[in-house]
Amino acid sequence: MKGRMLMMLTMLGGLGLPAGMQAQEVRPRITLGGRGLVSLNTELARWRGNQETELVNDFSDTDLLLRLDRKLYGVNRGQVMGTVLGFTFPDADSRLGQIYFDQAHVFWWSQGWEFLLGRTRLENFVLEFPTLRDDDLVDYAYVLNAFTDAPATEYHLYGNVARMTFFQRQARWMERIQLSNLAVTDSAGNLMDRFGVQMASVEIAYRLPEPVRFTGRIRKAGIRYDVQRVDDAGDALLHAITAGLDLNLTLDPLANWELRLQGSYTPGLDAYRSATLQQRRDLSRVRSFAGVVSLSFLRSPYQVPRLFFALTGAYRVYPDQNASRAKAVAGLFYQVGAGMDVGLQYEYEQVSGGLQGLLGFEQSHSLKLLLAFEYETMFNDYFMDRETILNLEHGYAP
Amino acid sequence: MAGKTHREETARVSRRGFLQSAALGAAGMLLAGKLGAYEWKTFEWREKEEIPIPPKEDDAITYDREFNIEVVTTLHELLPGVRLHMLTFNGQVPGPEIRVKEGEWVKVNFTNKTELLHTIHWHGVDVYYEHDGVPYVTQKPVMPGQTFVYKFRAYPAGTRWYHCHFATPFHMAHAMHGAIIIESDDDPIKKTFQYSRDYTLVLETFDSFFLRDEFNRMLERMKQRIWLMKHGKLDGRTLAVFKNVQEFLKAVEEGWIPPYLPERNQSREGADLNPNFFAINGKSYPMTDPLLIRQGETIRVRLINAGELIHSLHLHGHQFWWVAVDGNPLPQPIKMNTLDIAPGQTKDIVIEGYNPGYWTFHDHITTRVTNNGIYPGGMLTLLVYEEMAERDGFKPMVSLDQ
Ligand SMILES: [Cu+2]
Numbered sequence: 001m002k003g004r005m006l007m008m009l010t011m012l013g014g015l016g017l018p019a020g021m022q023a024q025e026v027r028p029r030i031t032l033g034g035r036g037l038v039s040l041n042t043e044l045a046r047w048r049g050n051q052e053t054e055l056v057n058d059f060s061d062t063d064l065l066l067r068l069d070r071k072l073y074g075v076n077r078g079q080v081m082g083t084v085l086g087f088t089f090p091d092a093d094s095r096l097g098q099i100y101f102d103q104a105h106v107f108w109w110s111q112g113w114e115f116l117l118g119r120t121r122l123e124n125f126v127l128e129f130p131t132l133r134d135d136d137l138v139d140y141a142y143v144l145n146a147f148t149d150a151p152a153t154e155y156h157l158y159g160n161v162a163r164m165t166f167f168q169r170q171a172r173w174m175e176r177i178q179l180s181n182l183a184v185t186d187s188a189g190n191l192m193d194r195f196g197v198q199m200a201s202v203e204i205a206y207r208l209p210e211p212v213r214f215t216g217r218i219r220k221a222g223i224r225y226d227v228q229r230v231d232d233a234g235d236a237l238l239h240a241i242t243a244g245l246d247l248n249l250t251l252d253p254l255a256n257w258e259l260r261l262q263g264s265y266t267p268g269l270d271a272y273r274s275a276t277l278q279q280r281r282d283l284s285r286v287r288s289f290a291g292v293v294s295l296s297f298l299r300s301p302y303q304v305p306r307l308f309f310a311l312t313g314a315y316r317v318y319p320d321q322n323a324s325r326a327k328a329v330a331g332l333f334y335q336v337g338a339g340m341d342v343g344l345q346y347e348y349e350q351v352s353g354g355l356q357g358l359l360g361f362e363q364s365h366s367l368k369l370l371l372a373f374e375y376e377t378m379f380n381d382y383f384m385d386r387e388t389i390l391n392l393e394h395g396y397a398p
Numbered sequence: 399m400a401g402k403t404h405r406e407e408t409a410r411v412s413r414r415g416f417l418q419s420a421a422l423g424a425a426g427m428l429l430a431g432k433l434g435a436y437e438w439k440t441f442e443w444r445e446k447e448e449i450p451i452p453p454k455e456d457d458a459i460t461y462d463r464e465f466n467i468e469v470v471t472t473l474h475e476l477l478p479g480v481r482l483h484m485l486t487f488n489g490q491v492p493g494p495e496i497r498v499k500e501g502e503w504v505k506v507n508f509t510n511k512t513e514l515l516h517t518i519h520w521h522g523v524d525v526y527y528e529h530d531g532v533p534y535v536t537q538k539p540v541m542p543g544q545t546f547v548y549k550f551r552a553y554p555a556g557t558r559w560y561h562c563h564f565a566t567p568f569h570m571a572h573a574m575h576g577a578i579i580i581e582s583d584d585d586p587i588k589k590t591f592q593y594s595r596d597y598t599l600v601l602e603t604f605d606s607f608f609l610r611d612e613f614n615r616m617l618e619r620m621k622q623r624i625w626l627m628k629h630g631k632l633d634g635r636t637l638a639v640f641k642n643v644q645e646f647l648k649a650v651e652e653g654w655i656p657p658y659l660p661e662r663n664q665s666r667e668g669a670d671l672n673p674n675f676f677a678i679n680g681k682s683y684p685m686t687d688p689l690l691i692r693q694g695e696t697i698r699v700r701l702i703n704a705g706e707l708i709h710s711l712h713l714h715g716h717q718f719w720w721v722a723v724d725g726n727p728l729p730q731p732i733k734m735n736t737l738d739i740a741p742g743q744t745k746d747i748v749i750e751g752y753n754p755g756y757w758t759f760h761d762h763i764t765t766r767v768t769n770n771g772i773y774p775g776g777m778l779t780l781l782v783y784e785e786m787a788e789r790d791g792f793k794p795m796v797s798l799d800q
Contacts, residue, residue: 211618214625253622254631302636302654303622304662337661384610389617390483395473397481 028082029383031067033376038062039132039345039368056092058368061133063088065103071383071398078398079110080383084120091135094152095189102158109386111396116163122156122180124201126222126244127262130296130310131329132345132370140314140327141262141292143226143240144284145182147198150189151280159183159199170392176203182228187279201226209387214253219246230269230285238285240266253300260294268320277321277354290316308333323353339374451526452503452549461549462502467493468509469516469562469574476675477682477769482606483613484573485512485562491680492600492704493560493576500555500582506548508540513620515539516574518548519563521742522725523578525550533564534639542624555582556725557598557700557744567671567706568612571603573680575704580725587721590731591748593696597689601739601777602680603673603705603766671706676766676776683767683778684796689759690784691751699747703739709766709777712736713749714757716781722746736762749781756794757781772799 041056069082086103090096105118124143131137135153138144148155160181167174178201184194205222213219221244228238242264249257268287275282296310309332317324326349333343345368349361356362384391384398391398453459472486487493498504510516517539519531529548533539540546562574577598587593626632635654640646655662678686691697698721703709712735719731723745731748739745760767760778769775774797782792 211614212621214622251625252629252631253625254636303619304655381611382607384614388614389621390471390610390614394471394483395481397473397483 026070027380028068028070029381030379031069031376032065032379033067033374034062034064034086035375036062036373037133037370038372039370041366041368043364043366058091060089060091060094063102069107077110078396079108080386080398081106081108083107088154090152090154094154095150096152096154100154100158102154105161111386111391111398112167114163114165114167114386116161116165119158119160120163122159122161122182122199123178124156124180124199124226125262126203126205126224126242127220127246127260127292129260129262129292129294129312130308130331131312132331132343132368136329136345136347137292137312137314137327139283139325140290140316143201143242143264143266145198146228146230146238146281146284147182147184147194148189149187149280150183150185150191152183152189155183155185167386171209171387172206174203174205174207176224177201178203197229199226199228209392211387211389212392214248214251214256217248217251219248219258221245234271236269236271238266238269240264253303256298256300258296258298260292260296262293263289263291265289273320275321277318277323277358280358282358283318286318287320288316288318290314304335306335308335318353318355321354323351323355325349325351325355333370341370341372341374343370343372344368345370449524449526449553450551452529452551459503461505463498464505464507465494465496466507466509467518468511470511472573474573474680476604476677476680477685477775480606480675480682480769482604482609482675484609485514485516485569485613486573487576490576491573491677492602493574495576495598496560496578498552498578498580500552500580502552504548504550504552507545508548509545510540510542513542513624514569514616515541515564515620516569517546517563518560520548520550520558520560520578522556522558522744523550523560523580524553531563539564541627542620552578552580554725555580555585556722556727557702557746558725559600559702559704559744561704565616568609568616570704571605571671571706572609572613573602575600575602575702577700577702579700586727587698587746587748591696591698591719591721593698593748595690595695595697596700597697598700598702599678599779600680600702600704601709601761602677603671603707604675604677605671605673606675606770608671673706673766674770676705676761676768678777678779682769683760683775684798686779688780688782689749690782691749692784693751693754695751697749697751699749700744701737701739701747702744703741706741707766708738708740708763710736710738710762711759712762713759713781715753715755716749716757718750719748720745721748751783754783754786756783756786769798774798774800 038059041058063086065084065086067082067084069080072079072081083106084103087099088102090100101119103120105116105120107114107116125141129137129141134157138153138156142156145156161178163176163178165174165176179197180199181195182198184192186192201224203222203224205220206218207220208216223243226240230236230238242262244262247259249259266288269285272282272285275286277283292312292314294310294312298305299307312329314327328348329345331343331345333341335341347366350363351359386398467487469485469487470489472484472489473481474484474491475481484491508518517531517533517537527536529550530536558578558580560576560578562569577600623632634640635649638657640649650656657663675682689699701711717733717735720734720737721728721731725744737745737747757780758778759781766777767774780794
């Protein structure tokens with residue numbers, strides 16, 4: 001699967017248009033974004049495991065994104081097509097190498113829909129939770145990829161997708177269908193070339209677009225269904241259902257309290273009904289319930305974000321295996337300048353039952369001290385995004 | 399009048415002018431022969447007028463004229479395919495033309511139907527200062543949903559205009575501008591030239607990218623501020639408004655960061671305007687309305703620069719009379735064919751119909767005769783001799799890319 005998207009793009013380029021048919025150059029809009037995110041991680045204590053207290057300088061989740069897009073022909077249709085290329089620095093123990101291309105896709109949107117084809121985030125969750133790194137709650141908040149034993153969390157976060165999303169009523173309602181090609185690894189964790197569709201998903205949600213995020217109590221309420229076709233276990237279907245609710249507890253933009261709740265259930269595969277947990281991928285294949293709850297507060301004096309803290313608790317239980325795990329994450333972030341944060345995150349995780357053997361610990365405490373720099377800059381910014389207040393509330397004219 | 403579109407108004411003027419000029423007939427021909435032989439009716443300013451203070455109570459005086467103006471968000475089509483979200487008066491670009499007689503008491507009910515703040519400034523009209531429309535200087539800005547009643551006695555006569563004075567580089571250049579024409583029976587221009595038609599051309603510049611970005615940015619910020627206002631939590635420092643300079647200095651001392659500092663200003667370009675569309679009365683060429691004239695007819699054209707740039711207007715095939723600046727008649731009309739007009743200025747010219755044809759009238763800073771960089775377009779219109787168009791059909795073609 002490696003570089004498949006890139007190959008496709010190259011092929012398209014190779015097809016080309018005859019010289020006479022190439023239109024005059026229309027410069028694309030160029031968006032450059034990303035973040036530098038470096039933390040000092042220290043494992044404070046670990047019980048019943050291969051205990052090693054060490055200080056790790058962790059720059060995973062540092063990423064760079066390049067988006068190029070243009071308007072399509074047509075006077076009033078207001079359609080846009082573009083491409084995104086992005087890479088990130090994976091975890092040192094992920095065996096993904098120095099750089100991982102997390103984004104390589106082409107998108108096409110209009111007022112009421114968006115189509116995306118290629119490598120991107122799977123978005124196999126209803127809500128995102130406010131923790132330092134995307135994978136801090138990967139075992140609790142995501143529908144896990146059932147085809148990998150590799151330690152790389154990237155295989156659960158990213159995939160190659162064909163995604164169609166529809167929007168109605170000022171984009172407050174969205175419906176999505178997605179077919180995903182997931183990373184498939186062998187038992188040693190090495191990537192195998194598997195190009196089929198491993199996962200299909202549908203989601204329906206009510207949501208507040210970003211520019212109007214303070215205008216209602218419900219920021220997002222959604223439900224989704226994901227199904228994976230597991231062919232190495234008797235060609236069985238692995239279902240998962242996830243529901244989430246994100247609430248503005250206060251509508252005050254200067255002092256905003258937010259509560260996020262998400263629950264998910266997977267009935268597991270019949271073949272795994274009485275299995276013991278031996279491999280990582282077993283965690284996604286057995287019956288389990290998960291819940292995540294998070295309370296956060298954003299203080300923005302004079303409408304400038306300055307202080308953010310979040311307290312998140314997550315739990316997953318594997319009833320057939322008599323096992324469970326729980327994690328608590330507390331984060332405090334202070335914005336020292338526009339898009340520049342210092343922060344502190346404390347994590348506690350506890351596992352029980354057969355999980356201890358698989359994961360190699362019973363409890364762990366860790367502390368992360370963070371410096372982050374986020375940026376986004378646009379060149380040749382000649383059209384307006386779909387979800388701007390003008391396009392949503394005052395007539396569509398991108 | 400307030401409810402009428404500019405186009406309707408123009409059409410009305412044109413029809414009337416057509417009848418009058420048709421009636422002129424041979425007399426009109428005679429006038430053309432006397433080119434340059436006018437006698438300028440001497441014009442003297444009256445004694446300095448005392449500016450009357452409008453009474454606070456509504457019924458203390460009788461208002462001769464009353465207008466309703468609402469500011470709304472309009473998706474305006476400048477050209478086919480160029481639709482821009484604009485702040486407009488009564489949904490029109492430019493706003494409705496207000497025509498009153500000198501000395502009349504005027505009342506304008508101004509209602510804010512947007513989520514932003516606004517005022518109206520009566521540019522070049524000697525109003526009592528509390529009705530001058532400068533936010534935080536002469537009045538509080540008009541809040542979303544609020545109505546403010548502007549009252550003044552129309553003085554002095556001439557071509558004047560009005561515009562929003564809140565966030566002026568953004569709101570005024572947007573489309574919150576319109577003409578206020580104060581007529582006088584003693585108008586020396588009318589007396590001298592006996593013109594039969596009277597046109598108003600509001601000159602406009604639009605930076606479509608800036609308008610769009612700034613509009614979205616302001617709306618997002620204001621949605622939050624409206625909530626804060628309702629709950630009594632909107633303080634001066636959030637709005638960046640202070641009682642006086644001392645209060646401002648105190649805030650900075652206490653760590654408040656002024657919005658103009660680079661660590662606070664996150665907008666990419668701020669008010670760095672770089673207009674890419676140029677218009678006359680809300681339309682760019684080829685969608686601009688032509689000036690209609692007949693042989694032997696004299697017309698008056700009132701130019702109002704409501705945009706951000708200086709324009710150098712040139713009329714082909716004719717020498718016109720420049721007769722007034724900022725609404726006030728010149729000591730002596732001047733014959734010319736290229737007239738510059740600065741932002742905020744108004745200038746009146748009189749054109750005599752002595753050279754039948756189709757003649758372009760345009761900004762001679764030719765980068766403004768473009769649509770998004772493509773010539774021709776923008777600030778360009780035609781002086782059209784009606785009888786030729788009636789006889790042979792309208793000859794000029796439409797060219798969009800040269
Ligand atoms: Cu305004």
